Amino acid sequence: xxxGSIAIVGAAETTRLGSIPDMSNIQLHADAALNAxxxxxxxxxDIDGVACAGETPVAIAHYLGITPRWxxxxxxxxxxFMLHVRHAAAAIAAGYCNTVLITHGExxxxxxxxxxxxxxxxSLVGQFELPYGVYGPPSMFTIPVLxxxxxxxxxxxxxxxxxxxxxxxxxxxxxxxxxxxxSVDDVLNSRMIAxxxxxxxxxxxxxxxGALILTSAERAKDFxxxxxxxxxxxxxxxTPMISQMADFTSSxxxxxxxxxxxxxxxxxxxxxxxxxxxxxxxxxxxYGLEDLGFVGRGEAAAFIGARHTAPGGKLPMNTNGGGLSYxxxxxxxxxxxxxxxxxxxxxxxxxxxxxxxxxxxxxxGMFAASGTIVFTNQR
Amino acid sequence: xxxxxxxxxxxxxxxQHYWDGTRDGEFRLQxxxxxxxxxxxxxxxxxxxxxxxxxxxxxxxxxxLYSYVIHHRPAPGFTPxxxxxxxxxxxxxxxxxxxxxxxxxxxxxxxxxALEVVFExxxxxxxxxxxxxxxxxxx
Ligand SMILES: [Zn+2]
Numbered sequence: 001x002x003x004g005s006i007a008i009v010g011a012a013e014t015t016r017l018g019s020i021p022d023m024s025n026i027q028l029h030a031d032a033a034l035n036a037x038x039x040x041x042x043x044x045x046d047i048d049g050v051a052c053a054g055e056t057p058v059a060i061a062h063y064l065g066i067t068p069r070w071x072x073x074x075x076x077x078x079x080x081f082m083l084h085v086r087h088a089a090a091a092i093a094a095g096y097c098n099t100v101l102i103t104h105g106e107x108x109x110x111x112x113x114x115x116x117x118x119x120x121x122x123s124l125v126g127q128f129e130l131p132y133g134v135y136g137p138p139s140m141f142t143i144p145v146l147x148x149x150x151x152x153x154x155x156x157x158x159x160x161x162x163x164x165x166x167x168x169x170x171x172x173x174x175x176x177x178x179x180x181x182x183s184v185d186d187v188l189n190s191r192m193i194a195x196x197x198x199x200x201x202x203x204x205x206x207x208x209x210g211a212l213i214l215t216s217a218e219r220a221k222d223f224x225x226x227x228x229x230x231x232x233x234x235x236x237x238x239t240p241m242i243s244q245m246a247d248f249t250s251s252x253x254x255x256x257x258x259x260x261x262x263x264x265x266x267x268x269x270x271x272x273x274x275x276x277x278x279x280x281x282x283x284x285x286x287y288g289l290e291d292l293g294f295v296g297r298g299e300a301a302a303f304i305g306a307r308h309t310a311p312g313g314k315l316p317m318n319t320n321g322g323g324l325s326y327x328x329x330x331x332x333x334x335x336x337x338x339x340x341x342x343x344x345x346x347x348x349x350x351x352x353x354x355x356x357x358x359x360x361x362x363x364x365g366m367f368a369a370s371g372t373i374v375f376t377n378q379r
Numbered sequence: 380x381x382x383x384x385x386x387x388x389x390x391x392x393x394x395q396h397y398w399d400g401t402r403d404g405e406f407r408l409q410x411x412x413x414x415x416x417x418x419x420x421x422x423x424x425x426x427x428x429x430x431x432x433x434x435x436x437x438x439x440x441x442x443x444l445y446s447y448v449i450h451h452r453p454a455p456g457f458t459p460x461x462x463x464x465x466x467x468x469x470x471x472x473x474x475x476x477x478x479x480x481x482x483x484x485x486x487x488x489x490x491x492x493a494l495e496v497v498f499e500x501x502x503x504x505x506x507x508x509x510x511x512x513x514x515x516x517x518x
Contacts, residue, residue, distance in 0.1 A: 119386075121386065121387065121388060122390075122391050124420050126386070126388060126389065127388035127389065127390070127391075127394055127420070128388070128420050128474060128475060129475045130386040130388075131385060131386050131387065131388050131501075132463055132464075132475050132476055132477050133385075133450060133454050133457040133461055133477065134454075134463055134475070135450065135452065135455075135457075139448060139454070139463055140463075142448045143446055143448050143465060143475075144446055145446070145448075146446045146447060146448070146490060147445060147446035147490065150490050150491075191451075192449075192460075193450075193452060194448040194450050194451065194463075195448055195449035195451070195485060196448075196485075197448070241475075242475075243465045243473060243474060243475035244419075244420070244473070248445070248465075
């Protein structure tokens with residue numbers, strides 16, 4: 001894909017976020033898809049490519065009445081949608097399809113019609129991790145962090161600052177679930193979940209969804225929405241087992257996906273006006289800032305502590321409030337992409353004035369996978 | 380710390396030797412005959428070089444506490460708070476485990492402390508390798 005040759009022309013979240021007990025998992029996909037179609041004035045029959053995770057492209061195409069000639073069911077966790085954007089851009093550039101719909105919907109809170117198979121006891125995770133009492137992401141994703149803290153001397157208070165700063169962003173976003181300011185003490189005094197992680201360092205659990213519509217930059221001119229161009233993309237995976245992550249202070253998948261996207265886009269760190277780093281837990285922006293090369297090893301906590309990513313800082317990050325304060329259905333990556341698109345359209349609640357380049361970095365599983373997208377509103 | 384509701388592993392043909400070993404009180408790893416690298420989890424080839432010539436060997440069962448969390452929420456078969464740890468073995472590989480014969484507190488669970496394997500019998504077929512502070516070791 002040539003940088004800037006593919007654009008996002010439609011983007012929307014579900015009408016509501018939070019607790020949506022009157023919608024099933026697949027209807028959340030559909031609600032987001034119909035909103036994204038309306039956003040750019042298309043009908044389901046105008047779509048010829050479908051990508052999604054959490055439901056199969058078969059189920060989504062059928063449910064929405066779409067006859068695709070290209071599908072992608074890549075499901076590597078919460079960053080699946082970054083990979084869908086990457087694959088869709090390549091497919092459009094190759095001529096496999098013209099107009100791709102990417103959907104996310106997840107009844108993470110209400111659980112209605114949720115597709116989450118029980119853990120398989122014969123899998124490697126089932127044999128070598130589940131017997132030791134891991135029980136959901138808060139007990140797994142957090143395991144490498146004590147090693148990071150010992151290696152770089154990061155304190156619990158520094159880690160708590162991630163949540164404090166993101167809450168400041170959430171305070172500017174009317175759709176954010178949690179908007180009241182919090183202090184480092186509030187974070188440290190919140191209920192212990194998995195030491196050293198407290199409740200306010202763990203993501204929300206919500207219902208919701210989002211959808212994106214991509215087409216060629218040439219065709220994008222025919223739409224009323226302001227096109228958001230894809231400059232560069234990257235992806236990788238590492239391991240399904242958090243215990244087997246090669247370096248507990250850094251994600252290999254991040255270190256592959258991030259630089260690949262920067263290189264393809266032809267940008268350097270100083271060009272980035274806006275940044276999203278998927279924050280299911282408070283340490284992820286720290287790993288992300290370092291693995292993407294915005295700061296050196298062990299420097300991210302001090303960088304956040306110095307308010308560089310906070311409102312008014314030089315690198316505004318997670319400006320919707322993030323998975324910690326905005327919303328988190330389970331596979332949050334779609335919401336990070338939506339915020340990047342809003343920032344590039346100039347329609348974000350906490351809009352960064354004059355932002356021209358947005359980097360959106362996702363994680364899947366427990367450091368299992370990663371996808372990075374570089375967006376711009378310039379052509 | 381744990382009871383009968385603890386999730387039980389189900390061995391596959393590729394991992395049976397490992398679970399046979401722990402059942403018999405022996406902690407087994409595999410090593411590549413070509414590049415000599417020890418690896419985990421079990422599989423009948425070397426993940427470093429792809430070689431199919433590999434050997435099972437009795438490992439030392441010694442390691443150090445690499446990282447952990449102390450889980451404070453209830454989970455089937457466990458009474459919180461309990462530590463979920465990753466142990467770095469003397470031979471190189473790391474594995475998830477629990478730390479026994481040790482208070483489940485940040486003060487007692489010190490990173491890099493020396494550990495040794497013991498086996499927790501779940502039933503006639505499955506014994507889980509868990510780790511305790513090395514006897515007589517200086518933490
Ligand atoms: Zn080898």
